[in-house]
Amino acid sequence: MAERIPEEIINEIRKSVDIVDIISEYVQLKKQGRNYFGICPFHSENTPSFSVSPEKQIFHCFGCHAGGNVFSFLMDIEGISFQEAAIRLAEKANIPLELKTTSSHMRLPTETEKMMRAHELLRQFYHHILVNTNKGQEALEYLQQRNFTREIIDYFQIGYCLDEWDTSLKFLKAKGFDEDILEKAGLIIRGEKNNTYFDRFRGRIIFPISDYKGNTVAFSGRVLGNGQPKYLNSPETPIFQKSQTLFNFHNARVAIRKKQSVVLFEGFADCIAAFSAGIENGIGTMGTALTEEHIHLIKRNTDQVILCFDADMAGQNATLKAGEMLSNAGCVVRVAIIPDGKDPDEYIIKNGAELFKNVVIGGSIPFMSFKMRFFRIGKNLDNEGDRLAYIEKVLEEISKLDNAVERDIYLRQLAEEFSLSLDALKQQQRKIFYSIRRETTKDNAVKQQKLSLIKQDKKLPPAYYNAERLLIAHMLRNASFAMKVQDALKQVPFHIDEHQAIVTYLYAFYEDGNAPDLSNFLNFIQDQHLKNIVAEIGMMTISEEISDKEFKDYIKQISNYHYKLKIEEKIEEGKKAEREKDFIKAAEILKEIIALKKSL
Numbered sequence: 001m002a003e004r005i006p007e008e009i010i011n012e013i014r015k016s017v018d019i020v021d022i023i024s025e026y027v028q029l030k031k032q033g034r035n036y037f038g039i040c041p042f043h044s045e046n047t048p049s050f051s052v053s054p055e056k057q058i059f060h061c062f063g064c065h066a067g068g069n070v071f072s073f074l075m076d077i078e079g080i081s082f083q084e085a086a087i088r089l090a091e092k093a094n095i096p097l098e099l100k101t102t103s104s105h106m107r108l109p110t111e112t113e114k115m116m117r118a119h120e121l122l123r124q125f126y127h128h129i130l131v132n133t134n135k136g137q138e139a140l141e142y143l144q145q146r147n148f149t150r151e152i153i154d155y156f157q158i159g160y161c162l163d164e165w166d167t168s169l170k171f172l173k174a175k176g177f178d179e180d181i182l183e184k185a186g187l188i189i190r191g192e193k194n195n196t197y198f199d200r201f202r203g204r205i206i207f208p209i210s211d212y213k214g215n216t217v218a219f220s221g222r223v224l225g226n227g228q229p230k231y232l233n234s235p236e237t238p239i240f241q242k243s244q245t246l247f248n249f250h251n252a253r254v255a256i257r258k259k260q261s262v263v264l265f266e267g268f269a270d271c272i273a274a275f276s277a278g279i280e281n282g283i284g285t286m287g288t289a290l291t292e293e294h295i296h297l298i299k300r301n302t303d304q305v306i307l308c309f310d311a312d313m314a315g316q317n318a319t320l321k322a323g324e325m326l327s328n329a330g331c332v333v334r335v336a337i338i339p340d341g342k343d344p345d346e347y348i349i350k351n352g353a354e355l356f357k358n359v360v361i362g363g364s365i366p367f368m369s370f371k372m373r374f375f376r377i378g379k380n381l382d383n384e385g386d387r388l389a390y391i392e393k394v395l396e397e398i399s400k401l402d403n404a405v406e407r408d409i410y411l412r413q414l415a416e417e418f419s420l421s422l423d424a425l426k427q428q429q430r431k432i433f434y435s436i437r438r439e440t441t442k443d444n445a446v447k448q449q450k451l452s453l454i455k456q457d458k459k460l461p462p463a464y465y466n467a468e469r470l471l472i473a474h475m476l477r478n479a480s481f482a483m484k485v486q487d488a489l490k491q492v493p494f495h496i497d498e499h500q501a502i503v504t505y506l507y508a509f510y511e512d513g514n515a516p517d518l519s520n521f522l523n524f525i526q527d528q529h530l531k532n533i534v535a536e537i538g539m540m541t542i543s544e545e546i547s548d549k550e551f552k553d554y555i556k557q558i559s560n561y562h563y564k565l566k567i568e569e570k571i572e573e574g575k576k577a578e579r580e581k582d583f584i585k586a587a588e589i590l591k592e593i594i595a596l597k598k599s600l
């Protein structure tokens, strides 16, 4: 576990790096006025709406509303924690972090770090043997015959391990690793006789496998020719769990974010073949079923998933299962259909990259359409019993769809194909629909709420919304002004929840004795959503000073709306009292209303 980095050091790091330099490593930035602009790495766009402010040391995208400081940028683009981002930035700024983070002792590398280091060194070693040495020549030719270009070999860091008993062991021992840790890391195997060890991988083409942060954590070795097993994988170790590993995830992350979709394959071979066919947002499971951990990892980056599994029965069953899990997790799932019972790799070899990219992936179908195809496998639809069972099953699936338009489309398809009355089908489907819905009304209430929020968003923002934003913009630059606002709005909250949360953080930030500093404040806030909003407000162009009249206007807009809500509430209460013939209470409420109106 990484230790907490003291705040002084975080501040030192923050002051020593320039956000423009760091972001320039990922985005081509052009200066325009005070700010820099570029194509956003977090969403797909053609005109630059991603802006970086060197003055404020923050970034903000006007398209997808991503925003934050240099730490959050690295966290987001590399998928790493705050601590990890701090460590990388410290390296760039030449701030010796390790010495300062440990209070009393020098920290020794943990077992995990040693295992990863051993993998890292071996990855480089194997790759070097493949591309630079005579001994790797045969393997290199073998790969080239199979359409692996030099670019692909470098990109995936493919390597070759010699057909000898202990080359890797000797190599790593010379680097100071002992047998215990290497055995634990799955790199060597203990022989029958005690204390003799030999390499796990011998005479194989090596495909490195990395975790979501890009650390090499395992290998898969393929035989040249026809030996068995065809693929030999690292065993599960403290640093490698198949249930948490997605091949190529770290490399594909930027493409996934950009395209806002991911293509999921069943193994790394398909993933590499698809990459060479131009699919850059492809990832693969490691020969296991999809897990909740995998889905969690995917969902942090996109909720659009295209499944591209083998066309055989096992692959189709796996597609159904993975599709259900992803849909339940709120993903929009499509399925790429590979003709003729092939797997993606075979298809690409036979039909070429263009067809794969444009027809198979480009022509992927909605998950519901896949299910309509899937459920007819093994059924004879000329037989009435089979046909009815099929229709019933499809109706049940249609009922699970949230979208009424979608439900209608599939009902029509069904009606047309089996020459049934659409109305009768709809009636039947509604019955199923309500019996399912009754169980899930709660979920729906939440969804409805979200929907109405989205709808509200599209309307013109009310006056208090702009007032709140402008006040916050000035409060971010001026601590005493923030205190003035706090005094003026003692009884009245900001109406937008996020705004209220931001000012609460901001008051605490100033009370801790911090000076106004956007980038520093962004570290102070934990919530990514709030960070985005702060960066957005921070990027607003505002006058240096706020006049007294402006200040009063904004306060008035916020408090007037507050009192208006209160009055409406009281009017309702008064009506209720009258209905209940409680006239004394009604009179009291009326008094309160008059007092409230005076506050306006």
Ligand SMILES: [Zn+2]
Pocket: 040, 041, 042, 043, 050, 061, 062, 063, 064, 065, 066
């Ligand atoms: Zn964006």
